[in-house]
Amino acid sequence: MKLRAIAHSRTGDKGNISNISLIAFDEADYPHLVRHVTAERVRAHFTGIVHGRVTRYEIPSLGALNFVLEDALGGGVTRSLALDAHGKGLSSALLDLDIPDPVEDA
Template identity: 55%
Template sequence: MKLKEIAHTRTGDKGNMSNIAVIPYEERDYHILKEILTAEKVEEFFSEICFGGVKRYELDNIYAFNFVLEESLGGGVTRSLAIDKHGKSLGMALLEMEI
């Protein structure tokens, strides 16, 4: 299945970093995602554009994750010629990940 079947995203970008929050629709799916949606898996998914690594933050109290993708926006949103690298586009792309 694709991630979008059990979760949605909220995103942002600052400088050369993108921030993707992943929030499952159902509380019970948080524990499943905790096992399979690792920083390493997200980093591999974005390997062609993310050059500074990925950090995952677990927000157990609200059943969500926050992924920070370092060096992923081609120098920054205002410097990059690739409009599709903005945070919102990366969040939508992540939802297409097979889990």
């Protein structure tokens, strides 16, 4: 299943760093996100886009994960000629990640 079936996402940026939040629609699905959406999986999902480290922060009280993607915006907003210099499309791309269905994974 696609990640977008159980979560939504928002992005932000600072220089050449993208920040992607991933929030479970239902807090009961949060442990599933923690198990299957690792920093390593996110880094692999963005191969060719993210050239630096990916760090994951867990926020259980919000049922959310926060990913910090370094060297991810082609030099940053003021230095990139990319159409999506702020990296807003990265949230949609993350939600396209395939993960096991929570019911089948239990």
